[in-house]
Amino acid sequence: MNASHTTATRSPLQLAALVMGVVFLLVGVLGFIPGITTDYGAMRFAGHESGAHLLGVFQVSILHNIVHLLFGIAGVALARSWAGARNFLIVGGAIYALLWLYGLLIDHGSPANFVPLNTADNWLHLILAVVMIALGVLLGRRAAATRR
Incomplete structure (x- = not known):
């Protein structure tokens, strides 16, 4: 199949998943770039001790970045x-x-915060949860109705 044929047959649902996947890939890569990730030298493999922050806001670690890449x-x-x-x-x-719930329930300074997560991560995770589920449900309904 050529690229134009594949693009033309992609549903809005598939396009939404593709865009989300690409965004997760981009975030995972950016998490490994000094400057975009502040305090890069303080990044740890995992744990709340990781002092690196993507865009100076979101606490990240090597594990956190790998999870973004795998999700992407x-x-x-x-x-x-x-x-x-x-x-x-x-x-x-x-x-x-x-x-998001996990991030709300754990003590961010404890070993349970192994990803690691901060308040900005928690808000982003809530937004991602709502947006992804809404896209899956709403676009899934439209595509299912169109197929009938």
Whole structure:
């Protein structure tokens, strides 16, 4: 298949999953770039001791960046099919909702904060959860209705 044919047959749901996947890939890569990630030298593999912050705001670690990269790879791969895209958005959104709850419940200065997470991460995770689930449900309904 050529690229124009693939693009023309991609549903809005698949496009949304693809865009989210690419954004996660971009965030994962940016987390490894000094300057874009402040206090880069204070980055740790994992744990609340990691002092690096993506864009000077979001606390990151090597593990955190790897998770973003893996999430991005999953989004791009699953966007190839309608069901995969819907599952990525809804299940991925549910994972981010759980991560948001986890971030609210743990002490950010404790070993339980292994990802690590800060308040800015918690807000972003809530927004990601709502947006991803909404996209998966709303665009999934439209595509299902169109297929009938």
